[in-house]
Amino acid sequence: MSAVLVRGEEWSKIPDDLYIPPDALEVILEEFAGPLDLLLYLIRRDNIDVLDIPIAEVTRQYMVYVEIMKAIKLELAADYLVMAAMLAEIKSRMLLPRPVSSPEEEADPRAELVRRLLEYERYQAACENLDKRVRVGRELFLPEIPMEARSLERPPPTVSLDDLLSALRVVLQREKAFAHHRIMREPLSVRERMTNVLEKVRSDGFTEFTRLFEAGEGKRGVVVTFLAILELVRESLIMLVQNEPFAPIHLKAAA
Amino acid sequence: MSDIRIRDIVQAALLVAGEPLTLERLGSLFADEAQPERAALLEALGEIRAACAEGPLELQCIDRAYRLQTRAEYAPWLNRLFAERPARYSRAVLETLAIIAYRQPTTRGEIEAIRGVAVSSEIIKTLLSREWIRQVGTKEVPGRPALYGTTRAFLEHFNLTSLGDLPPLSELRVVAVDQAGQGAGLGDQAISASGEATDTEATDTEATDTEATDTEGDRSEAAR
Amino acid sequence: MSDIRIRDIVQAALLVAGEPLTLERLGSLFADEAQPERAALLEALGEIRAACAEGPLELQCIDRAYRLQTRAEYAPWLNRLFAERPARYSRAVLETLAIIAYRQPTTRGEIEAIRGVAVSSEIIKTLLSREWIRQVGTKEVPGRPALYGTTRAFLEHFNLTSLGDLPPLSELRVVAVDQAGQGAGLGDQAISASGEATDTEATDTEATDTEATDTEGDRSEAAR
Numbered sequence: 001m002s003a004v005l006v007r008g009e010e011w012s013k014i015p016d017d018l019y020i021p022p023d024a025l026e027v028i029l030e031e032f033a034g035p036l037d038l039l040l041y042l043i044r045r046d047n048i049d050v051l052d053i054p055i056a057e058v059t060r061q062y063m064v065y066v067e068i069m070k071a072i073k074l075e076l077a078a079d080y081l082v083m084a085a086m087l088a089e090i091k092s093r094m095l096l097p098r099p100v101s102s103p104e105e106e107a108d109p110r111a112e113l114v115r116r117l118l119e120y121e122r123y124q125a126a127c128e129n130l131d132k133r134v135r136v137g138r139e140l141f142l143p144e145i146p147m148e149a150r151s152l153e154r155p156p157p158t159v160s161l162d163d164l165l166s167a168l169r170v171v172l173q174r175e176k177a178f179a180h181h182r183i184m185r186e187p188l189s190v191r192e193r194m195t196n197v198l199e200k201v202r203s204d205g206f207t208e209f210t211r212l213f214e215a216g217e218g219k220r221g222v223v224v225t226f227l228a229i230l231e232l233v234r235e236s237l238i239m240l241v242q243n244e245p246f247a248p249i250h251l252k253a254a255a
Numbered sequence: 256m257s258d259i260r261i262r263d264i265v266q267a268a269l270l271v272a273g274e275p276l277t278l279e280r281l282g283s284l285f286a287d288e289a290q291p292e293r294a295a296l297l298e299a300l301g302e303i304r305a306a307c308a309e310g311p312l313e314l315q316c317i318d319r320a321y322r323l324q325t326r327a328e329y330a331p332w333l334n335r336l337f338a339e340r341p342a343r344y345s346r347a348v349l350e351t352l353a354i355i356a357y358r359q360p361t362t363r364g365e366i367e368a369i370r371g372v373a374v375s376s377e378i379i380k381t382l383l384s385r386e387w388i389r390q391v392g393t394k395e396v397p398g399r400p401a402l403y404g405t406t407r408a409f410l411e412h413f414n415l416t417s418l419g420d421l422p423p424l425s426e427l428r429v430v431a432v433d434q435a436g437q438g439a440g441l442g443d444q445a446i447s448a449s450g451e452a453t454d455t456e457a458t459d460t461e462a463t464d465t466e467a468t469d470t471e472g473d474r475s476e477a478a479r
Numbered sequence: 480m481s482d483i484r485i486r487d488i489v490q491a492a493l494l495v496a497g498e499p500l501t502l503e504r505l506g507s508l509f510a511d512e513a514q515p516e517r518a519a520l521l522e523a524l525g526e527i528r529a530a531c532a533e534g535p536l537e538l539q540c541i542d543r544a545y546r547l548q549t550r551a552e553y554a555p556w557l558n559r560l561f562a563e564r565p566a567r568y569s570r571a572v573l574e575t576l577a578i579i580a581y582r583q584p585t586t587r588g589e590i591e592a593i594r595g596v597a598v599s600s601e602i603i604k605t606l607l608s609r610e611w612i613r614q615v616g617t618k619e620v621p622g623r624p625a626l627y628g629t630t631r632a633f634l635e636h637f638n639l640t641s642l643g644d645l646p647p648l649s650e651l652r653v654v655a656v657d658q659a660g661q662g663a664g665l666g667d668q669a670i671s672a673s674g675e676a677t678d679t680e681a682t683d684t685e686a687t688d689t690e691a692t693d694t695e696g697d698r699s700e701a702a703r
Contacts, residue, residue, distance in 0.1 A: 033570040034596030079596040116595060122649050123593055127570065127577040129646055133637045138558075138565040139551040140638060141271035143536065145312065145494040148327040151334055157342040157385065159349065161413045165427065167349035168357065172428055174371060188357060192418035195359045195404030198391040236395060237360065237402065254395035259535075264556045267535035267549050270494070272560055284556045311483075311491035328483060329491045332508040336492050336500075 035083035193228035206250035262299040275320030359404035499544030584626035
């Protein structure tokens, strides 16, 4: 924790005619990581034993800083005010005469504050250690060597047919819960052909019906294609057009 | 510290720069008073080149800038370093793919209706980029949804000559009923309950690991 | 090509990987039939470490993974290579990080209790976006606050082989019995109680937990 500096001079008392450039204000506030940090700073600056804090004096100094922060209209974190209240309370409790006849000795009002300061001090030290470590991008740099002849392969995912089918079984089981969906009546070869037909027909022009059939496929192929076309028409995915009876039939994707 | 040689500094810079370095840029590493001569830098580069002869790196000069790169001979090993691990598809992706296979041409809405759960665009994108499905058209209903079908690559991956090689649905249904029956006296409720359970699972996975690589999958699992 | 040594391949991989590599990952560079033994890989790493002694690099182990990095002595020159200054983090950010590192898994409330000041979401966001911390769970207390822990990226950035590499937290100073205090001496009981509360980790957490809610209460009161 470096001292609070304003224009290169350590700042412990506010001169009456204080002028603080706006930038310096933020520096001051940012310099302290919180009320405990400010208290520790005050304690260390005056070589005070944390275990025996002259609470009145420390409170006075703490308030000076808080007043500065207020005076320069910085939005003071509520925590600073909470601490101010705590200090004031400790101070007043310390002033109360302690009953001599008290059977149980009353705890030192400072005990909780001391505990927190000591605890915070440990982590402050840990923080300084961390900050001092050599770090990547500051003290350490990592080699970044390009690789010659790099090729990017994308291996296929590890999916087996069993995986696929067992996923479908789950769907089917679940589907029973959705009784209103009756799916997949047509043989798969028809569904596959539906996809193929859809790909062949275009939306911006007509495709001749007969061109969808391939002689090499035989009777079964013709039947499958025909069923596929019927199903596509039924699902309104394609339109059939015939200008007059016995004229050539044309197909068009419904778009 | 004083025994750090120009050559070591130049080498360090070439290793970490991530881009080729010109002589000017190399010179700028040094404080003004310690600025080496051009010749000294060139000498350092020469030494580095010579020292590299042993190892996996080589010094390249591209358009008057220098860089260290691995020798091409190392590509077979190094490619394995960057090889993507085979992805593992989530249940949601598999279900979607199965429904497209059996129900094609079909829309995302139809898949959602069957799965009873939303199908994220991630899932569709995953399957499209893997080229296992493709868009074969659009459906003439409001919103004009895309119609998807499976591809030749899909058939090839699963070693099928045609979709007809897939077991017919009726067979799967029987197995499904058998499996459901093992739960002893399952009424409608029980079935719908198990349906719900898988639903949640599906939505869970959808969010995170659509095409998670193994490690990513593990990580997100650990994070949960 | 046949005279490429394991060591050269490992070195090449370390130079191009851009992240620390585990022994498993190094092994995976080799085709199945040429997979070197673990011992051979460790030997290669040993040779690399020895060969580095001369140059600007050193071998470092981060969380059972290896990387090559420049020695800290080269920082003055290498910093001139990059126009961008290394990011500076405020003490609030670093303190928060240190507390998370030493107390993980921990909540924002616990950090606030130790620091005596609110931990802004900005701070947490900064640390999360640097991937130095991550949420590792939620604490089962009202409000279910997030539990944070540090990441592998944290170890990488701060050049730590493991969390155990961090110096131990300094001993909590023993609170001496002091009767000569201002006005009132510290009571024995109070001291031993507070001592116990912070002595062991387990009770430590409890102590700060209660405190956490305390401070939160205070703050909301102050806010009113």
